[in-house]
Amino acid sequence: MKADYKNWVPKGMAYGLTAAAGVLSVGAAAAELIADEDSPIFVKALPYILGAGALGCAAFGGWSWYARGQFSYEGNRKLSKQIIEGTAEYINLPEGGTCLDVGCGSGALTIACAKRSPAASIIGIDRWGAEYASFSKKLCYENAAAEGVDNVSFRQGDACKLDFPDETFDAVTSNYVYHNITGKNKQELLKETLRVLKKGGTFAIHDIMSPQRYGDMGAFIRQLKEEGYETAELIPTDSGKLMTSFEAGVLMLKGSALLVGRK
Secondary structure: OOOOOOOOOOHHHHHHHHHHHHHHHHHHHHHHHHOOOOOOHHHHHHHHHHHHHHHHHHHHHHHHHHHHHHHOOOOOOOHHHHHHHHHHOOOOOOOOOEEEEEOOOOOHHHHHHHHHOOOOEEEEEEOOOHHHOOOOHHHHHHHHHHOOOOOEEEEEOOOOOOOOOOOOEEEEEEEOOHHHOOOOOHHHHHHHHHHOEEEEEEEEEEEEOOHHHHOOHHHHHHHHHHOOOOEEEEEEOOOOOOOOHHHHHHOOOOOEEEEEEEO
């Protein structure tokens, strides 16, 4: 049995865009045959409209297949694996300690942390929504079993309101989760995650932390230090740390960074 961490770009999307490009291309060709000098303006424009749609779907479909190849755990690049393991490196747990992984998806980061700290317990939470239908709690447990990891558990949870008391965990972590949560202040989401971290605990939160999404992270870090955090820093990962600048740009990961430190 082999772990299946799925792919951040759904196969259905790649196939769907490819199929749509083909259908629109056929439609454009058919519309071209139908249109003549006496046709209404809309009919004359239809081949161009459908052709533009076909080109757009083909371009995004090509990007989808490329991205799937880069992210795949089975491919040559294995970018997802590199990002997961690069995030887990910052989590330090004492023997018997506990860690929370917010938005665990297929369990990849939870399991990576568990491998690094076999004497600790790692909890992964996720809402497992319809937009990522291939991810599930069942899949997480199957992947843990495939990896021979038994110091993990998984449960339903909401990153916006964690169902844990203050200072519950020795470490907290997350990977590419908060940028997907719409209508919420990203710095408030970070504070909610850090709320459940014990004094002296470590944190490593990886996301697309661009100013447009997260605001002034420099000010946020200064605030953490004023509140008594031992260390806090933002480490860019989109320019060589976990991916190249080219990859970050093409794969829409520009602004990726790790917020790491100790409470």
